[in-house]
Amino acid sequence: MSEQPSEGPHAAGIVGVAVPHNPRARRLRSKVWNDFSKERLPDGSHVAVCHHCHKQLTASSRSGTTHLKNHLAICLSTGTRPARGRRRKLVVRRLLLRQVDQNAGPATADSTPIGYDPNAFDQETSRQDLARMIVRHGYRFSIVDDSGFRTFVTNLQPGFRIPTRESVQSDCMHIHDAARSRLRVALANLPSRVSLSADMWRSAVAGTDYLSLTCHYITDEWKLKKKILNFIQVDSASTSADITSNILEKCQEWGIEKKIASVVLDNCLYSDEVGPELLQLLHNKFDLFHVRSCAHILNLIIQESLELVRDLTDRVRASIRYVKSSQVRFIRFQEAVKQSGLEIDPRPTFLAHDTNSNNVNNNWASLYVMLESVCRYQKAFARLFEWDPEYRAYASADDWPAVSALTECLDVLYHTMEKLPTVENPTANLYFNEICAIHLLLKEWCTNRYTVVATMATQMLEKFEQYWEVNKTVMAFASILDPRYKTKSVEYFFRVVYKDPYESKSRIDGIQASFIRLYNEYAAESAGQSKNEPVFYKGTGRAGTVAGSGLDYSSGAHNKTFSRITLSDAKRGLDQYLEETSSGQTVKSDLDLYLEEAVLRNKEGRVDEASFDVLAWWRAFSAKYPVLSLMARDILGVPVSTVPLDGDARTLNDYLSTMDPVTVEGLICAQDWLRDEDEGPKAEDGTSAASGASDLNGTHGANNVDVPILTN
Numbered sequence: 195m196s197e198q199p200s201e202g203p204h205a206a207g208i209v210g211v212a213v214p215h216n217p218r219a220r221r222l223r224s225k226v227w228n229d230f231s232k233e234r235l236p237d238g239s240h241v242a243v244c245h246h247c248h249k250q251l252t253a254s255s256r257s258g259t260t261h262l263k264n265h266l267a268i269c270l271s272t273g274t275r276p277a278r279g280r281r282r283k284l285v286v287r288r289l290l291l292r293q294v295d296q297n298a299g300p301a302t303a304d305s306t307p308i309g310y311d312p313n314a315f316d317q318e319t320s321r322q323d324l325a326r327m328i329v330r331h332g333y334r335f336s337i338v339d340d341s342g343f344r345t346f347v348t349n350l351q352p353g354f355r356i357p358t359r360e361s362v363q364s365d366c367m368h369i370h371d372a373a374r375s376r377l378r379v380a381l382a383n384l385p386s387r388v389s390l391s392a393d394m395w396r397s398a399v400a401g402t403d404y405l406s407l408t409c410h411y412i413t414d415e416w417k418l419k420k421k422i423l424n425f426i427q428v429d430s431a432s433t434s435a436d437i438t439s440n441i442l443e444k445c446q447e448w449g450i451e452k453k454i455a456s457v458v459l460d461n462c463l464y465s466d467e468v469g470p471e472l473l474q475l476l477h478n479k480f481d482l483f484h485v486r487s488c489a490h491i492l493n494l495i496i497q498e499s500l501e502l503v504r505d506l507t508d509r510v511r512a513s514i515r516y517v518k519s520s521q522v523r524f525i526r527f528q529e530a531v532k533q534s535g536l537e538i539d540p541r542p543t544f545l546a547h548d549t550n551s552n553n554v555n556n557n558w559a560s561l562y563v564m565l566e567s568v569c570r571y572q573k574a575f576a577r578l579f580e581w582d583p584e585y586r587a588y589a590s591a592d593d594w595p596a597v598s599a600l601t602e603c604l605d606v607l608y609h610t611m612e613k614l615p616t617v618e619n620p621t622a623n624l625y626f627n628e629i630c631a632i633h634l635l636l637k638e639w640c641t642n643r644y645t646v647v648a649t650m651a652t653q654m655l656e657k658f659e660q661y662w663e664v665n666k667t668v669m670a671f672a673s674i675l676d677p678r679y680k681t682k683s684v685e686y687f688f689r690v691v692y693k694d695p696y697e698s699k700s701r702i703d704g705i706q707a708s709f710i711r712l713y714n715e716y717a718a719e720s721a722g723q724s725k726n727e728p729v730f731y732k733g734t735g736r737a738g739t740v741a742g743s744g745l746d747y748s749s750g751a752h753n754k755t756f757s758r759i760t761l762s763d764a765k766r767g768l769d770q771y772l773e774e775t776s777s778g779q780t781v782k783s784d785l786d787l788y789l790e791e792a793v794l795r796n797k798e799g800r801v802d803e804a805s806f807d808v809l810a811w812w813r814a815f816s817a818k819y820p821v822l823s824l825m826a827r828d829i830l831g832v833p834v835s836t837v838p839l840d841g842d843a844r845t846l847n848d849y850l851s852t853m854d855p856v857t858v859e860g861l862i863c864a865q866d867w868l869r870d871e872d873e874g875p876k877a878e879d880g881t882s883a884a885s886g887a888s889d890l891n892g893t894h895g896a897n898n899v900d901v902p903i904l905t906n
Contacts, residue, residue, distance in 0.1 A: 226262045244269060320354055325365035329864045334849060335359040335366075363857065370864035377421060377867055378448060386412055387455035387828040389485075392441060392462040394428070395844045398851035403428045404858070405437070405462065406844075407444055412831040416813035418621060420833075422866040423448055427855035434464035438471040451476055456483035456668065456832045460490040483668045488625055489611060489835040491661045492632070496607055497558045499654040503600060503646045507561060509589040510568060510597055513575055516588055518545055526582055527574060534573040544568040559611075562604040569594075569601050596644040603639055603647055607632070621830040622672035623808055627679075629669065630687035633662060637691070668832055670705045671712070675826045676808055677794040677815075681706065713785050717821045784819040 222232060230242040232253050242253040242262055246269050251262060328337065336359050337343050347354055357365070381388070389410040394403055407424045424444045428437070445451040454476050459465040469484045500507070517527045531538050544567040568575075576591035589597070610628055636658055639651030673683045684705055692698040794811075808830060816823035850858050 224259045226259045226266065229266055230262055315351060315353055317353070317355060320351070321357055321361075321365060322369075324357070325362060325369055326868065328362060329366050329369055329861060330868050332849075332861070332865065335363050338362055366864065367857070367860050369868070370860040373864055373867040373871075381409070381411075382449050384411060384453075385414075386824070386831070387453045388450055389456040389458070389832050390441075390445070390450075390454055391458040391487075391833050392465075392468075393844065394461055394463060395425075395846060397846045398848045402851070403430065403463075404846070404855075405440065406862075407441065409448075409450065410831050410833045412809065412827045416809040416816075416827070418809060418831055419870075422863050425859040425862045427858075428463065432463065434467035434471065437463055438468050438475070441468070441472060442475055445476070455828045456485045458485045458487055458833050460487040483832065484664065485668055485832055485834060486661050486664050487833070487835055488629055488661075488665065492607070492611060492658075493558075495654050495657045495661070496604075498657070499650045500558050500561065502649050502653060506589075506593060506596060506600070506646050507565070509593060510565065513585075513588040514544055514564075514568060516585060523584070527578060530574040530578040530582075531571060534571075534577050536571065536574055542567070542571065544571070558604070559608060562601070562608045565597060565601040566605065569598050572598060596646050599642065599644045599647050600650070603635075603651070606635060620833070620835060621808055622669065622832045622834045623676040623679075623830060625834045626669040626673035627683055627687070629662070629665075630683070630691060633658065633691050634687070665834070667705065667708060668829065669834060671709055671825075671829050672832070672834070674705075674709055675812075675822070675829055677788075677811055678806060680789060680793050682793060710785070713783075713821065713825060716824050717783065720821050720824060784822050788819055788822055 227242075229245050230251075230253075231245065232240055232242055234240050240253040241250040243250050244265065246266075249265070249269075251265060324338075327333065328335065338356050338359055344356055347356055391408045391410065393406045393408070395406055396403055405424075405426045405428045406422060407426070408420050409423050410418070410420045412418055426440055426444070428440075442451065445454065457469065457472055457476070459469050459472075462468060473484055517524055528538055544564060572594035575589060576594055578585050579588070579590050610632060636651050636655040640648055640655055642648045642651065670684050673679050674681055676683075685702055688701050688705075689695075689698045692701060794806075812823055812826045812830070819826075846858070850861065853861075
């Protein structure tokens with residue numbers, strides 16, 4: 195509690211002769227009085243005189259000491275006595291700053307905000323925070339020149355010296371360099387293998403492309419992560435050898451060239467040539483998978499196959515244009531809707547679609563949405579064809595059943611494709627069942643009664659099976675490593691897709707043999723690291739025959755009377771029994787144990803499709819299946835699908851397109867790396883647990899490349 199002097203508050207700078215405070219008055223207990231002297235004016239009021247600037251502030255019984263502490267913070271931080279008007283502004287700014295302090299406790303006459311230290315401001319720390327903010331949110335370097343930003347910072351902390359844009363750019367690149375060093379050490383310490391994907395990005399500047407290299411992996415905490423390793427400018431004259439050399443060079447710089455599990459190059463220049471070259475150059479002791487992104491390949495297959503039915507879809511677009519062309523024709527259409535018994539909509543949704551065939555054909559998803567909306571009115575269009583003479587050149591009544599069948603096929607593909615890239619944790623096991631189902635449907639559609647559907651499906655199936663031959667192994671492996679399915683999905687779908695029993699059995703056996711071979715390679719590698727004898731999968735399925743249980747007391751025990759048989763004799767019999775019964779048993783590998791156990795089901799006895807987390811399961815059971823968990827960590831992290839449904843191309847924003855390639859790479863990579871550090875778990879000191887440590891564990895999702903300063 196501060197002293198309660200006599201009445202009468204007075205403003206600072208009171209004119210008059212002050213007399214010293216009576217020492218016999220109540221003791222001044224607040225520490226603020228170490229920097230102030232309390233004096234009495236001739237009129238009986240009291241003032242507090244600052245020891246540093248000699249300013250007089252009111253010291254009445256009702257004024258408390260908070261205003262004295264605010265003045266002291268300003269006085270000590272500036273070091274000089276500011277002008278009268280500036281002093282008042284600084285006081286107001288300090289008071290406003292304290293009011294928004296979320297950590298402050300309830301204000302009292304003798305308290306300061308909790309944790310507040312007027313001398314804690316650090317210029318270098320604040321400057322680094324500014325650079326991190328610019329990197330993290332993709333702000334312009336020139337933000338430091340904006341008058342509004344400068345005013346805001348000055349009001350917030352008058353002592354902060356705002357750096358130039360050149361200094362900010364340099365600070366941002368230092369952040370990139372430091373984060374790169376941490377990530378490189380972390381990747382080197384990562385015990386699992388990684389997958390690599392390459393994507394092309396376009397710049398707003400014509401003729402400039404960039405190659406984005408992304409690393410996918412599963413952490414020690416069994417979290418799926420991805421990091422943009424490099425963002426390289428690619429010359430338009432680059433050859434496949436140049437692209438391969440660039441990728442290999444960057445892998446060597448990161449030290450991951452010997453631990454790559456798979457490469458995905460569908461959205462890369464010369465992917466058909468670069469893939470085999472990389473497989474040869476990066477080959478290591480384990481199999482290296484060249485994966486084709488299912489979303490990307492299916493996109494291309496569907497888009498190309500729809501060209502075969504363009505005549506039909508063009509007639510549908512012409513029908514929509516007819517209705518939109520005039521008010522009179524729209525009224526006729528509404529009358530046809532009424533006569534067909536359909537609900538009249540004053541503004542049908544299909545009227546909002548772009549009917550330009552060139553635009554729609556470049557995006558099959560847009561074509562599907564248009565067909566889906568217009569098929570609701572197929573009866574109305576058929577009736578319009580019957581009695582409107584001007585409509586005879588458009589989609590006829592015979593066209594609409596085929597249009598409806600085509601739309602149903604696209605509906606299945608659209609909703610399957612739509613959910614592939616939007617799964618929260620897109621592990622490789624999520625795709626096998628979906629892709630097999632598409633494979634089966636394509637075979638059925640090839641015999642569809644409508645020629646347009648059968649023709650389109652036949653071409654799609656031919657191209658799909660080329661992709662399937664490349665991807666089926668890694669996708670089947672991932673399905674086997676899903677405890678909900680194990681080998682059951684492979685066995686079921688191969689038998690229904692391949693009708694010939696011999697072919698289906700041959701393909702199932704081939705997948706299982708390849709899986710066992712890869713497992714044995716992991717078993718040998720694991721045993722070499724632990725200096726133990728490897729336990730390979732033998733496929734016994736059950737333990738060996740157990741010997742009989744008769745006892746044979748050795749060393750002449752049978753000649754002894756029962757009372758003379760000792761405890762040692764009984765133990766020797768146990769040793770003999772263990773030797774006899776163990777000699778025929780087979781030591782099982784963890785793959786034997788894993789496959790012998792029943793598939794995982796929920797309480798209702800069904801497969802848990804919605805909430806099951808395969809990575810959490812393997813984290814819980816990695817000790818039980820030590821070798822198999824190593825395989826799971828590498829296989830489940832393979833990016834089977836990497837491109838969004840509508841991701842025809844990726845484009846840098848205008849701001850980045852004007853920068854030099856080194857700065858572009860620094861900003862994009864640093865932003866991606868800082869995301870985990872900024873959002874990661876907090877340490878006891880309040881800082882991010884990932885910052886300053888070689889740690890790859892954060893909370894970043896792995897579905898798609900999510901970089902705010904890039905635009906799709």
